[in-house]
Each structure stands twice: as C-alpha cells, then as structure tokens.
Amino acid sequence: MKPRIEPRIAIAGMSIESSTFSPHRSGWEAFTLRRGDELVAHHPFLAAGSPLREAAAWEGVLHARALPGGTVLREVYESVREEIVAGLRAAAGAGTPFDGVLLDIHGAMSVEGYDDAEADLAAAVRAAVGPDALVSAATDLHGNVTRELATALDLITCYRTAPHVDVAETRERAAANLLERLAGGGRPKKAWVQVPVLLPGEKTSTRDEPAASIWAAVADAAATEGVLDAAVWVGYAWADEPRSRAAVVVTGDDEATILREAERLAAMYWDAREKFTFAAPAGTYEACLPAALLAPERPFFLSDSGDNPTAGGAGDVTWTLHRLLAEPAFARPRAEGGLDVVYASLPDAEAARTVAEAWTALGPGVTVDVLAGARVDAVHAGPVRLRGVVESLVEDDPVAGTVAVVRCGGVRVILTERRKPYHREADFTAVGIDPRAADVVVVKIGYLEPVLHAMAADWRLMLTPGGVDQDLQRLPYRRLERPVFPLDAFDGEVTLRAELV
Secondary structure: OOOOOOOEEEEEEEEOOEEOOOOOEEOHHHEEEEOHHHHHHOOHHHOOOOHHHHOOEEEEEEEEEEOOEEEEOHHHHHHHHHHHHHHHHHHHHOOOOOOEEEEEEOOOOOEOOOOOHHHHHHHHHHHHHOOOOEEEEEEOOOOOOOHHHHHHOOEEEEOOOOOOOOHHHHHHHHHHHHHHHHHOOOOOEEEEEEEOEOOOHHHOOOOOOOHHHHHHHHHHHHOOOOEEEEEEEOOOOOOOOOOOOEEEEEEEOOHHHHHHHHHHHHHHHHHOHHHOOOOOOEEOHHHHHHHHHHOOOOOEEEEEHHHOOOOOOOOOOOHHHHHHHHOHHHOOOHHHOOOOEEEEEEEOHHHHHHHHHHHHHHOOOOEEEEEEOOOOOOOOOOOEEEEEEEEEEEEEEOOOEEEEEEEEOOEEEEEEOOOOOOOOHHHHHOOOOOHHHOOEEEEOOOOOOHHHHHHOOEEEEEOOOOOOOOOHHHOOOOOOOOOOEOOOOOOOOOOOOOEEO
16 A cells, blocks of 8 residues: 555635625526545646646545626535545544645635534534644635634635736645744744725726735735745625625734734724725716717726626626616717727626527527516616627537627627636637727626736726625625724724634
C-alpha cells in the first residue's frame, strides 16, 4: 500500500449570491456540481506538478456553484450539506481522516428557513472533521461574516478587488494559508468585528476611492508581522437578513496586533461611509437617457442595475425594456435616421422556443410577435411585446441555451432561454452583434466589468427597480438588524471593538 501523503485536504462548498427581494428561487437547475478529480482540476493552482498540488493529497468532495439568483430552496441546500458531511465522515470512518478542508463559499447565500446558511454549513463541516482538522474558507467580498461563521472556521479570506479580478488568487491564498498552518503553527487567532454599514457593491468598487485605499490597507495589514491574513467584507445589501453588513477579520498569532489591525480597518471603513459613491454617474432612467441620446462618442453603455443577474436579480424584469421600445429615438435603426441600441438580455424559455421554431420554419429574417419576460419577476412590469425581425439564432449557448436577436425598430433585444450575464465582448459577437458599433448598449449589470468598461466611450448607472435595486431606501427591509448606515441615522460615536473568536 502506498504511504499516505501528508496532509490530506478536502475541497468542498456551496456558492451563490442570492437576493431575498427577488421572487426567483434557486433550485437544482441553478447549480453546477463538481466532485472528485473534476473538482480538484477546477482549481488552476492545483494543476499537476504545481507546488500546492505536490504539497498535499487533495480530494474533491462536492462543490455546488450557481449564478447569483434568488433564495435557495431548502431541500437543495440540505442535500448538498448532507453529501459534503457524508464524504468528510466517510474518510474518518475509513481511518484516513482529513487534516484540513478548503471550503469555497460566497457569504451571501440565502436559504429558505436559514438566517446564516454559510455558518450552518461551516458548523456542519467542523462537526464532520472534528476539532483537530483546520478549515480554511475563500469567500466573496460581498458576503456577510457573522460571529458564528468566523468562529466555525480557522481561516477565512475574501477577494480584494471589485470587479473581482482576483478570484483564483483568493482561493489560492486560502489554500496556501491552510497548508502553511498545517505545516506548523496550527490554529491561528482571529480578530472579528462587524461594521454597521450596508452598501451596494456598485458604491464600493476598488477601482475608485475610498475603496481603493481601504483595500490597499487590507494588503498592508496582511503583510504586518504577526498577521497571516486580513479581509474586509462589504456585506450583501439585497438579503433581508439580520447578518447583512460589513465585517473585518484579521488572522494571525500576535493577539494585540490582529486586534489593532482589525479595529484600524473597521474604523477606516466606518469613517469613509459617506464618501462611497457610485462607480459612474448614476440616476433614474429619465435622468440617464438624455446623456445616452446626446453622447458625442459611441458606444454609450447604460446599466439596467436593478435586475442585474450577477447580483441576484431574476433577469427577466421588463421595466426598462418597455421604456426603450417606447422611446421615439429608438423607433428606427441608424440607417433610417434613428439609433442602434442593444439590450442584453431578456430570459424567457417559452418565447425563445417560439422564435427558434419560426426561424427553423421560415429562415433568417423571419418576423415574430411574442410576449416575453416577467415570467419570474412581474412585480415591476408585465411581459413586453417583441414584434420584429429575427436577425440571428444560436441554440447551443452553454449558459443561455437558445439565444435569439430580435430587432424591434432600432432596438436589438437579446432573448435567451436561460439567464445569462453579458459581460464579455465574445458574448455579443457570438450572436452576431458588434457592441463597439452600437450607439447605445444596455446591460443588466451594476458597475461595468473590465471588458465593458474599457469598451465604453461613456456610461451611466441607471437606478432601475428590481430584486437588486441600488436605491436601498426603496427596499422593504423587515428583518435586517438595525441601525445600519445609510438606512439609519447615528447619534454620537460608534464603538468598533474587535473580539477574538
């Protein structure tokens, strides 16, 4: 029998960002499941021959990942949790218990019947591997970190960029921290403090101040002697749960240092609370549209932010599209004296199938007349009538399924079978659209992802309604622990005292 490689590390987790203000529910269809070697191979830093891969025996148990959406069905979460726990316990039962767990979670997973699903999962993992194993979590900076979650874990870190360009780096750091502590030093100390601030991610882009300086200070804190890691979480604004707010965790061996650094970062965040602004000029649809109409350079991007599927929106809110189709400037394409507009996108499986059938029967250029959208979220507007020419059809998009481009006057609507974010230029060119040649591109997103940001001659963030409404004052919070800025006023000083957990 081959000698056992030390240490033995499991990879597991469940990751989704889920809005409780969206009527969407995330079931099995939302999740991609990975197990065994496929899960290990999903991490580039564990490629064969890499230093981290050679340093331990890595075993994939189960990871479930989904595009942000609505609250997760309870039976789905509990089934995933039970399989993870069973896999961890089976190893112990076979006499080869895991020495550590790399836990990949988000921090903003809402589950029916749970107030803190990630803490529940972490506690279940802890119980399964026992008190001697170390558990290291990698999370999104838009997650929530409660005392219960921080206590159940030995190590926790999060992204330091928004938009997130350090996802793989963060997971690698969580793995490297775990290996370092397994090799010597054991369980570190953790200083935790919550900050009563709840902001949308679109106000905390690390491309801009004050977030840029705060997350630079996070890196500085992590490099301080006696500190292993430091992290600041924005929190998730679209979950009406008691836990939603900013948090700081600093991990290390020097108790006084980690407490001091945690309080320093928390104070920086609190002191900057009124300086956070949207990553672009923001306003209502009515306020942003004139800038798009009159822009001297193209393309001009508009964010339909209230229904952003990558923040948890249902994706099929039609409020903005109704207005675009009624806008006189968009009634005709550029060739006929109007403007060329791209709208990305509108999911509706039934409408997409109907359009595909028409294309198959009559070929390119077929005229269709279908109702689409508002199948899931009809709170803000009903289905929209798409009466126009089908310009292209793709039936095998790995995310969206069937995708049709329907031109209604000057507006080309990307109609999809399933929700899909349009964040890359290739997403558009795959269906025959050159976004650089458009006058106006409307995307269901908050701040523009790097590719779109580089492409845009200018842009505006529209404060549109939906399950991830950027205007938090309009959201019907009922269970959020109060007070929290900016929803509430604070009289006097706020004490931000870190505690060891």
